[in-house]
Amino acid sequence: MDPTIRNFMDEDPGYGLPIPLGGVVRGMIIGEVMSSKAEQVVPGTMVWGFGSWSDYVVGPARQFFALPTPLAYDLPVYAHAMGTIGLTAYYGMFDIAALRAGDQVLVSGAAGAVGSLAGQFARLGGAGKVVGIAGGAEKCLRAVRDYGYDLCIDYKQLDSLSSSLKAAFPNGIDVIFENVGGAQLSLALQYLNKHARVALCGMIDGYGNHDRQPSKDALWNLVIKSARLEGFLVSNILNHKHRTDAMLAQIHQWITSGSLRYDLDVRFGFACIPRTFDCLFSGQHRGRLVVQLDDALPSCQL
Amino acid sequence: MDPTIRNFMDEDPGYGLPIPLGGVVRGMIIGEVMSSKAEQVVPGTMVWGFGSWSDYVVGPARQFFALPTPLAYDLPVYAHAMGTIGLTAYYGMFDIAALRAGDQVLVSGAAGAVGSLAGQFARLGGAGKVVGIAGGAEKCLRAVRDYGYDLCIDYKQLDSLSSSLKAAFPNGIDVIFENVGGAQLSLALQYLNKHARVALCGMIDGYGNHDRQPSKDALWNLVIKSARLEGFLVSNILNHKHRTDAMLAQIHQWITSGSLRYDLDVRFGFACIPRTFDCLFSGQHRGRLVVQLDDALPSCQL
Incomplete structure (x- = not known):
């Protein structure tokens, strides 16, 4: 949940295209590759990138960045300090x-x-x-x-x-x-x-x-x-992998040495996304606000 | 005549001290050294720097910069393209x-x-x-x-x-x-x-x-x-002589090769300075507005 997504909902967001009424909302996502036509992207890989608020996202391989295997952190951390x-x-x-x-x-x-x-x-x-x-x-x-x-x-x-x-x-x-x-x-x-x-x-x-x-x-x-x-x-630097890798390595070092604290506020379920998003503007959240979608989890908790 | 001098006339100009009512107005000047306690500054030298609207200015040697000898341009040019x-x-x-x-x-x-x-x-x-x-x-x-x-x-x-x-x-x-x-x-x-x-x-x-x-x-x-x-x-660069010398050398080259045009609007006489200064804001001038003070010249021409 990023505050700047509110801008995409304006008639002229200035960057990106405006999201039409009833359209799919764009935003940062983390997900698993279900299938791939790109040789270097293997199904089962966890990736992050700019996608949309939806169960499935289709896009070119360059739009997504692989998370490390095995994961060093819980998934939501890659939407926060490590993302x-x-x-x-x-x-x-x-x-x-x-x-x-x-x-x-x-x-x-x-x-x-x-x-x-x-x-x-x-x-x-x-x-x-x-x-x-x-x-x-x-x-x-x-x-x-x-x-x-x-x-x-x-x-x-x-x-x-x-x-x-x-x-x-x-x-x-x-x-x-x-x-x-x-x-x-x-x-x-x-x-x-x-x-x-x-x-x-x-x-x-x-x-x-x-x-x-x-x-x-x-x-x-x-x-x-x-x-x-x-x-x-x-987004200026996301395709400069040597720079982002160096930054994330430093952040990782600060986390593992106990020098850096980050707080996550993870909510569950697709249906409550609108109310969750509003928290960004009312201040009713604590730390990075992430929505986790999982069929095995309750559909909406606020 | 610099527009920014208007700011010094505010109660809080943000930089420099406010000029009190009846105080002497500060500004860029060109003048001749009449006497000097600094060894490296010889009387008779033409200098430019930040001074005040007055017949005589007293200040530390570092406040003023010598013009070349002999002068390559008429004096007012050193208050414009070459200054x-x-x-x-x-x-x-x-x-x-x-x-x-x-x-x-x-x-x-x-x-x-x-x-x-x-x-x-x-x-x-x-x-x-x-x-x-x-x-x-x-x-x-x-x-x-x-x-x-x-x-x-x-x-x-x-x-x-x-x-x-x-x-x-x-x-x-x-x-x-x-x-x-x-x-x-x-x-x-x-x-x-x-x-x-x-x-x-x-x-x-x-x-x-x-x-x-x-x-x-x-x-x-x-x-x-x-x-x-x-x-x-x-003022950030005025004490970086190697930089300003290089800039002025390039500007001089453009002038002498006929690539650069500058226009001067020289007015005469101390008494008409206030009316001249106002021209900066009404647009009733053409090019760099300079006031030349010289006892041999008429005291006020507008």
Whole structure:
């Protein structure tokens, strides 16, 4: 369940084709190869890739990536830290934001799937300070307790967000890993240091809501601080196997050494997917939200 | 006369200190060294640097850069193509926007001092297409006739700006050199190509006007196109003499080979500076606006 799928449901998603009413929803999937016309793809192999919310998916072999044999983790982990979520956080923090030792780092959506990893990657990469923004006291608690944030600011206290950011960053912000956009981003840009880097991963604040606007002054901060705002999609690197393999090897090492925590929220059954998907926007989930389909499992548990 | 000086007149300019009411206005100057306590700076040397609108300026030697002896150009040229304006356009187009051969390029403020050079630099750097945006038919004419733009769009026809941009860029935009910001920038971001680069040089649309806002969708385009928006200040490179010397040598070569055109609009006299400065915002000037102070010249000509 990825928030960006909400964008595919717009008339003009900007990328990909809009999903028509009644159409099949596209998204990341993990599955077993049932049959194959490609020599290098053997039936029985477990693969992940971009597919759709359906029992069976047909596509060219290059669309799917084989999981290791034997599996080193439970399947859902390959939809989280050892899959696109881990790669997104790693690529964004180290390649796009170009994290350097000592950097003052801000991550929005800090308790979300990507944010929970991005904050930990910043710390593991030698950041001087890692501050999160999350919605509500419970998420902020988890960000600090479970994901190692030095501090977490509750964006639901929007009136005090600017002063909270100022207090959290007496030495300014070097890196923002942005998952939310909107007013949070605009406020945070006020505190950028010279040559700051903003990795624009997502803007969930605007999904399904095209009225929110960053203030003009926000972009002006990019000029006066010679700062960079760069968007990215994990799909940019999925076909660079040497890069993704190296990233996943590092993530695997951090997991096995006990340095990295990831949380999964696995729901079961096809029928409850719509209600499960809505949790991404209401915040009623905890960690990476995955739906597992299996005839042997109960059809819908919420 | 630089538009960004308007920002110093705000209560919080974001960079530099605000100029108090009745205070001396800061800006780029060219002048002669009258006396010096620094061994390497000889009285009589012509220098340029950041100073103030005043008859005499006192500052540390590192604040000023010597002009060549003998001068290769009239003095005002060192306030344009062979000075900060040339360096700004060069640094923005080649270093920040990282122009590549074949790029589809958009420059706003195309008939302005920086824009007139930025467009020519793009062409000289092998751009596939160079499109300008300027205010009014006369400026658009000059952009195409004098500065080699393939096409220039009149932003005063704002209703049709989006469709004009769409028609001008059937293959999308790879590079934007942004001098204006605001609605123009938001509209242009709609047509970015994958991995596009936006060099954010100025946002004159917002100077003295903090209400203008880019739409949320504008920044979303950065995500879905994995595109970069990067602000810069020419002051970043002024103390990297090997870099600025190399840039100015290339600009000098283009000028002497007849490949680069620059226009100067020189006004005379201290007393008329305020009215002259206002021309930057009303558009009643043509080329780089310079005020020359000389007791032998008439005190105010407009």
